[in-house]
Amino acid sequence: MLMTLDQLNRLSAEQAKGEFLKCCGSTAWATKMCDARPFADNDSLSAEADAVCESLNEEDWLEAFRAHPKIGETKAATDQSQQAQGWSAQEQLGVENAARETVDELAQKNHDYEARFGFIFIVCATGKSPEEMLTILKSRIGNDRHDELLIAAEEQRKITRLRLEKLLSQ
Numbered sequence: 001m002l003m004t005l006d007q008l009n010r011l012s013a014e015q016a017k018g019e020f021l022k023c024c025g026s027t028a029w030a031t032k033m034c035d036a037r038p039f040a041d042n043d044s045l046s047a048e049a050d051a052v053c054e055s056l057n058e059e060d061w062l063e064a065f066r067a068h069p070k071i072g073e074t075k076a077a078t079d080q081s082q083q084a085q086g087w088s089a090q091e092q093l094g095v096e097n098a099a100r101e102t103v104d105e106l107a108q109k110n111h112d113y114e115a116r117f118g119f120i121f122i123v124c125a126t127g128k129s130p131e132e133m134l135t136i137l138k139s140r141i142g143n144d145r146h147d148e149l150l151i152a153a154e155e156q157r158k159i160t161r162l163r164l165e166k167l168l169s170q
Contacts, residue, residue: 002167002168002169003019003167003168003169004168004169005039005041005042005045005168008037008039008167008168009037009038009039013034016033016034016037017030017031017034019167020033020034021067022163022167023049023160023163023164023167024049024053024064024067024156024159024160024163025063025064025065025066025067025068026056026060026061026063026064027060027063028056028057028060028063029052029053029056029060029064029160032052032055033048033049033052036048036052042168045164045168046161046164049157049160049161049164050157050161053153053156053157053160056153058149061149061152061153061156062118062119064156064160065119065120065122065152065156066119066120068120068122068159070107070110070114070120070121071106071110071121071123071125071130071133071137098129098130098131099130102130102131102134103130105134106130106133106134106137109121109134109137109138109141110137112141113137113140113141116141116145117145117148117149118145119149119152121137121140121152122152122155122156122159123136123137123155124155124158124159124162126159126162
């Protein structure tokens with residue numbers, strides 16, 4: 001369900017938090033965004049979303065990551081709303097038509113990545129082919145955990161911004 005910024009501003013705190021959680025699975029992020037309302041315009045909403053992202057700690061990011069399915073999968077570690085599930089499916093659209101070898105290698109590298117870092121591989125998949133995502137995954141798996149957490153958090157921020165745009169109609 002699309003809504004306007006004015007409608008988002010007028011939701012109850014509980015309803016607004018639910019809408020924000022569709023965009024980013026961090027409870028801290030959703031709560032801070034809820035508390036920052038009302039937003040004057042989409043630019044101020046985006047600026048606040050970025051500022052709140054900057055304030056999150058590792059546990060907040062890990063919670064956000066758990067709200068995403070692994071690349072090539074449809075179910076996240078935590079419950080997602082139907083709308084968030086739909087967005088995840090859209091974002092990963094190319095994977096379902098990928099070559100079997102690519103899908104298999106993505107699954108194996110996802111497993112290796114999660115075993116190495118303790119969280120799933122996060123990439124802003126919108127507009128990326130399965131082969132591009134696999135190349136990105138391979139390039140990041142050699143990072144140290146601290147650097148990779150920062151990269152994954154930046155990818156989550158990009159996803160969050162895209163989902164905020166999807167949430168709101170112009």
